Amino acid sequence: MNKLNDRFSTVMLTTALYIVAFIYLFPIIWLLLSSLKPGSELFSYPLSIIPENPTTDNFVYSWATMDFLKYFLNTLIVAVITTVLTVIASASCGYALAKYKYKWLSVFFLCMLATTMLPTEVIMNPTFSVILNLGLYDSLAGLIIPSINTATGVFMFRQYFMTVPNDLLESARIDGASEGRIFFRLMLPIAKPIIITLAIFSFQWRWNDYIWPLIVLSDPNKYTVQIALRSIVGAENIDWVLLLSSSIISLVPMIILFIVFQRYIMDSNTTSGLKG
Template sequence: MDKLNDRFSTTMLTIALYVVAIAYLFPIVWLLLSSLKTGGELFSFPLSILPENPTLENYTYSWNTMDFMKYFINTMFVAVTTTVLTVLASATCGYALAKYKYKWLNVFLICMLATTMLPTEVIMTPTFSVILNLGLYDNLAGLIIPSINTATGIFMFRQYFLTVPNDLIESARIDGANEGRIFFNMMLPIAKPVVITLAIFSFQWRWNDYIWPLLVVSDPDNYTVQIALRSIVGADNIDWVLLLASSIISLVPMFIIFIVFQRYIMDTSATSGLKG
C-alpha cells in the first residue's frame, strides 16, 4: 500500500511538473514560431501555432533594420560592469555581516532587509533626483551606479559565509594573512557557487531592465536592447514582424549565458569540504 501511495504521489508530482513546464514554455515557443511567420500570416484567421511557410528573412530584416551591435554593446557594458561591481559589493558586505561581531551590524542588516519590502517604484523618484543632480542623466553610468547594491546578493553571501568555520579564518590570521588577503584569496574562491549564481541573476536583471533605462536614457545612442525594442512600437502602428524577430534576437545572449553557466548554479559540491 505504501509503495502504491508513493507511486501515485510521484506520478501526480511529475504531471504537475510537466504542466508547469508547459505553462512557462508555451509563450516562448509561440513567440519563436510567430517570429518565423510572414506579416500576413500573423493575423490570419483562424490563428495557427505552426507557421505555414516558415522563413528566416524576418531575422535578416530585423538585423538590418535595428542597430543591434550598438544596443548589444551598450547593454553588455551596463550588464557586465554592474554584475562585477554587484558581486564585489555584495561579497564584501556579506562577509562583514557574517564574520565581524559588532552590534550595529545587526541593525544595518535589519534595515537592509527592510528595503526588500519596498516596491522599486517607491525609490525611483529619489534615485532619479540623485542621478539628475550628479549629472548622470542620459549616461550609462546612471544605469550602473544605482543597481550595484542589492539586498538579495548581500543576504546570499552572508548566509553562505556563516557556514564557513571561523577556525579557518583564525588560522589564516595566525599565519599572517591580512583581511584583504583572507577575503580575496580564501573566502571569495570558497564562495564560487554564490558568486556565479549572483552573477547570472545580476546579468539577467540588467539585461532585461526596462523601467529604469526608460527613465534615465533619452539619447538613441545610449539605448539598451529593451529600450530599442520599445522604440519599435509606434503611436499609430506596430511592425510586428520586426518586433517579434528582434525580441528573439535579444534573447540569444541570455540563452547562451544560461546554457554555459547553468551547471555552476549553487554547486553544493564545491562546499562539501567545509561543512561538517
C-alpha cells in the same frame, strides 16, 4: 498498497510538473513560432500556432533594420560592469556582516533586508534625483551606479560566509594575514559558487532591465536592448514582424549564458550557503 500509492503520487507529481512546464513554455514557443511567420499570417483567421510558410527572412530584416551591435554593446557594458561591482560590493558587505561582531551591524542588516519589501517604484524618484544632481542623466554610468548594491546579493554572501568556521580566519590572522588578504585570497575563492550564481542573476537582471533605462536614457545611441525593442512600438502602428523577430534575437545572449553556466545554476552546492 504502499507501492501503489507511491506510484500514483509519482504519476500525479510528474503530470503536474509537465503542466507547469507547458504553462511556462507555451508563450515562449508561441513567440518563437510567430517570429517565423510572414506578416500576412500573423493575424490570419483562424489563428494557428504552427506557421504555414515558415521563413527566416524576418530575422534578416530585423538585423538589417535594428542596430543590434550598438544596443548589444551598450547593454553588455552595463551588465558586465554592474555585475563585477555587484559581486565585489555584495561579497565584502556579506563578509563583514557574517564575521565582524558589532551590534550595529545587525541593525544595519535588518534595515538592508527591509529595503527588499519596498516596491521598486518607491525608490525610483529619489534615486533619479540623485543621478540628476550628479550629472549622470542620459549616461550608462547612471544605469550602473544605482544597480550595484543589492540586498539579495549581500544576504546570499552573508549566509554563505556564516558557514565558514571562524577558526579558519583566526589561523590566517595568526599567520600574519591582513583582513584584505583574508578576504581576497581565502574567503572569495571559497565563495566561488555564490559568486557565479550572483553574477548570472545580476547579468540577467541588467540585461532584461527596462524601467530604469527608460527613465535615465534619452539618447537613442545609448539605448539598451530592451529600450530599443520598445522604440519599435509606434504611437499609431506596430511593425509586428520586426518586433517579434527582434525579441527573439534579444534572447539569444541569455540563452547562450544559460547553456554555458547551467551546470552552476543546477549545482546543488550553489545554494548551500543559503541554509541555516
